[in-house]
Amino acid sequence: MYCVGKEKMTDLKNSTELDPTLSYPYKYRAVALAEEKKIGAAISKINKIIGFKVTPDCLELRAWFSIVQEDYDGALRDVRALLTLEPNYMMFHGKMHGDHLVELLRPHVLQWSQADCWMHLYDRWSSIDDIGSLSVVHHMLENDPGKSLLRFRQSLLLLRLNCQKAAMRSLRFARNHSSTEHERLVYEGWILYDTGHREEALAKAEESISIQRSFEAFFLKAYALADSSLDPKSSVYVIQLLEEALRCPSDGLRKGQALNNLGSVYVDCDKLDLVADCYMSALNIKHTRAHQGLARVYHLKNQRKAAYDEMTKLIEKAQNNASAYEKRSEYCDRDMAKSDLSMATQLDPLRTYPYRYRAAGGKDCLMDQRVLQ
Numbered sequence: 001m002y003c004v005g006k007e008k009m010t011d012l013k014n015s016t017e018l019d020p021t022l023s024y025p026y027k028y029r030a031v032a033l034a035e036e037k038k039i040g041a042a043i044s045k046i047n048k049i050i051g052f053k054v055t056p057d058c059l060e061l062r063a064w065f066s067i068v069q070e071d072y073d074g075a076l077r078d079v080r081a082l083l084t085l086e087p088n089y090m091m092f093h094g095k096m097h098g099d100h101l102v103e104l105l106r107p108h109v110l111q112w113s114q115a116d117c118w119m120h121l122y123d124r125w126s127s128i129d130d131i132g133s134l135s136v137v138h139h140m141l142e143n144d145p146g147k148s149l150l151r152f153r154q155s156l157l158l159l160r161l162n163c164q165k166a167a168m169r170s171l172r173f174a175r176n177h178s179s180t181e182h183e184r185l186v187y188e189g190w191i192l193y194d195t196g197h198r199e200e201a202l203a204k205a206e207e208s209i210s211i212q213r214s215f216e217a218f219f220l221k222a223y224a225l226a227d228s229s230l231d232p233k234s235s236v237y238v239i240q241l242l243e244e245a246l247r248c249p250s251d252g253l254r255k256g257q258a259l260n261n262l263g264s265v266y267v268d269c270d271k272l273d274l275v276a277d278c279y280m281s282a283l284n285i286k287h288t289r290a291h292q293g294l295a296r297v298y299h300l301k302n303q304r305k306a307a308y309d310e311m312t313k314l315i316e317k318a319q320n321n322a323s324a325y326e327k328r329s330e331y332c333d334r335d336m337a338k339s340d341l342s343m344a345t346q347l348d349p350l351r352t353y354p355y356r357y358r359a360a361g362g363k364d365c366l367m368d369q370r371v372l373q
Contacts, residue, residue: 020349052348072108080138126286129319218245256287322348
């Protein structure tokens, strides 16, 4: 803050090495590039922190860069996402409400019907584009603000982005605007589960099922039961619950998750003859994360090359793929594993496994030593 030029850039570089979660150095470097008319490079720079730490100020900055490039779709995506995080966010140094910028940008993009929105949500959810998915849900909620199902989906996306406070706000909104008693009980169950009250969450799921059998009630009950050390009898029960969930009406986004979870339980029960079909069914409805489960199956069958290839497919499809690089490192030789873990650290320096792996390998890595300290 008290120097300029090369000395300032050196200090900012060192600050990022010491603490990669600090957003100011990324923002400063991005703005410096933008001032040199290098807008693409500026966006790439701010993308580095958005990839592992999503904050309204960084999304706002990227939105302004997109406007300069006349990428109004990208700008609108980021403004909608930041308004999901902070509904009352004031942009442009507190001079403009985010909703007003949405209104200004809307005439410059294609208008979507609700059916178009579902199609785009499906595509973005499948490509693990959480910010894009949040933007689509925000758009859908403009047309149907009391839709509890959309608020629930919103909460799931926010949890994936580690935005717990915003996720709980969306989940409470879903509960408060539920149109039926059995739906309200499910959302209350998730609130209890996410706040550490597992037994109470199970009770809510059972009460909801007693009123009406639904996908979400069975899924909640299975999820809460699976979140413990399962004995063989409990595992069989979780399988039955997930199978019941899959028999109930729902969309591909949620059924893909249920199939993926079912595959994980099958693996734990050593039912490898059933697992592959389960994951393939999930992939057939574009649940991209099932590639990771299928890779695990290949690994258990000693088909390491097939496991590696399956994780490569996930990396190619996923917008957020740091965890996929980390997981793929388990299915290749040492040099390739180090390369994958290096990429995982570049994409998300908060992931601890790559540091532990390198430290255990005796590598003299300054960053690794800092993490261990």
